[in-house]
Amino acid sequence: MAFTNDQLERYSRHIILKEIGVKGQKRLLNGSVLIVGAGGLGSPVAAYLAAAGVGKIGIVDADNVDLSNLQRQIIHTTDDVGKPKVVSAAETMRAINPDVEVKTYHEYLYSGNVMDIVKDYDFVIDGTDNFPAKFLINDACVLTKTAFCHAGVIRFQGQLMTYVPGEGPCYRCVFKDPPPKGAVPTCREAGVIGAMVGVIGSLQAMEAVKYLTGAGELLTGSLLTYDALTNQFRKIKLPKDPDCAVCSDHPTITEPIDYEQAACDFDPKNPLSE
Amino acid sequence: MKITVSGEAATVQDGITVAKLIAERDVENPQYVTVTINDDFIHSDDFETKTLSEGDQVEFLYFMGGGR
Numbered sequence: 001m002a003f004t005n006d007q008l009e010r011y012s013r014h015i016i017l018k019e020i021g022v023k024g025q026k027r028l029l030n031g032s033v034l035i036v037g038a039g040g041l042g043s044p045v046a047a048y049l050a051a052a053g054v055g056k057i058g059i060v061d062a063d064n065v066d067l068s069n070l071q072r073q074i075i076h077t078t079d080d081v082g083k084p085k086v087v088s089a090a091e092t093m094r095a096i097n098p099d100v101e102v103k104t105y106h107e108y109l110y111s112g113n114v115m116d117i118v119k120d121y122d123f124v125i126d127g128t129d130n131f132p133a134k135f136l137i138n139d140a141c142v143l144t145k146t147a148f149c150h151a152g153v154i155r156f157q158g159q160l161m162t163y164v165p166g167e168g169p170c171y172r173c174v175f176k177d178p179p180p181k182g183a184v185p186t187c188r189e190a191g192v193i194g195a196m197v198g199v200i201g202s203l204q205a206m207e208a209v210k211y212l213t214g215a216g217e218l219l220t221g222s223l224l225t226y227d228a229l230t231n232q233f234r235k236i237k238l239p240k241d242p243d244c245a246v247c248s249d250h251p252t253i254t255e256p257i258d259y260e261q262a263a264c265d266f267d268p269k270n271p272l273s274e
Numbered sequence: 275m276k277i278t279v280s281g282e283a284a285t286v287q288d289g290i291t292v293a294k295l296i297a298e299r300d301v302e303n304p305q306y307v308t309v310t311i312n313d314d315f316i317h318s319d320d321f322e323t324k325t326l327s328e329g330d331q332v333e334f335l336y337f338m339g340g341g342r
Binding site for chain 2: 037039040041042069073126127128129130131134151152153154157158159173174175176179183184185190192197200223234236237238239241
C-alpha cells in the first residue's frame with residue numbers, strides 16, 4: 001500500500017515520529033478498533049482514532065444524543081440532539097477523516113452479540129458507564145483473545161488499564177465481580193467533569209495507537225489512576241490472579257454473562273445507558 | 275511502624291490489620307475495595323486477619339464505573 005500525497009500530508013506528524021514512521025502509519029491504516037459507548041470516554045477516542053487514520057472503527061451504542069450529554073460528549077453537537085449516538089459519532093469521524101471506514105452498531109451489547117462483534121477488531125475500547133458492560137467486555141475480550149483498554153471515571157478521578165492476551169491481568173483479576181446494584185455510584189449520581197473523560201479517553205486512544213503501532217509500553221499489568229483535584233497520576237502495579245474466573249488456566253467462566261443492571265441506571269431501551 | 279499507602283509514607287500501629295487500615299483511612303465503599311500489598315492481591319476474606327509489616331506498600335484499587 002502506497003500513501004497518496006494527501007495521506008502523506010495528513011499523517012506527516014505521525015510519519016516524522018521515529019516510533020511511528022511510515023510503517024506505524026500503515027499499521028494504523030490497516031488496523032481496526034471497536035469503541036463501546038459513544039459517550040464521554042468514547043468521544044475523544046473516536047475523534048483521535050479517526051484523525052489518526054485507524055482504518056476501521058466500529059462504534060456501539062443503542063442510545064440517542066441527549067442535551068445532558070453535550071457537557072462532555074464532544075463527538076456530538078447541539079444539532080445532533082435526538083439522533084442515534086452512533087450516527088452522530090460516525091458523521092463526525094467521517095468529517096474528520098474520510099480515509100476511515102466507520103461501522104455503526106445501534107444496538108445493545110449483550111452476551112448474544114458481544115463475541116461476534118468483538119472478534120472482528122484488533123483492539124477494543126471500553127467506554128461504557130456501568131459494571132455489567134465492563135465485565136461483559138472483559139470476558140468477551142479474554143475469550144476471543146482480543147486486547148482491550150478498560151477505563152472508568154467518577155467525579156474527579158479516573159483509571160485505566162490495558163489487557164493483552166497472555167501478557168497480564170484482566171479486569172476480572174483485579175475486580176472479581178460487579179458490585180451489587182447501586183453499591184458504587186455512577187457518574188449520573190455522582191457527577192463528572194467533561195475534561196475528566198477527555199483526559200482518560202485520550203489516554204485510551206493512546207493505548208490503541210501504541211497497541212496497533214507497537215510503539216512504547218502499554219498499561220498491561222498496571223492501573224493508571226488520575227486525580228484531577230491533586231494533579232496526581234499514579235501507575236499501580238497489578239499482578240495476575242492465578243485463580244481468575246476467566247483468564248486463568250482453570251476458568252469457570254467460559255461464555256459471556258449478562259449481569260443485572262444497577263436499578264437506578266436501568267433504561268430498558270438501552271442496557272448500556274446511564 | 276512505617277508503611278506506604280497509595281504511594282505516600284504513613285505511620286501506623288505495629289501489626290495493624292488490613293481491615294483496621296481500611297477503617298482508619300476512611301476508604302469509600304470499603305466492602306468493594308481491592309487491596310494489594312507489595313504488588314500481591316489480598317483476598318477480602320483475609321482483610322480481618324492479614325497484618326501489615328514495616329515497609330509494606332499498600333494500594334487501594336477502586337471500582338470506577340462511569341464513562342458515558
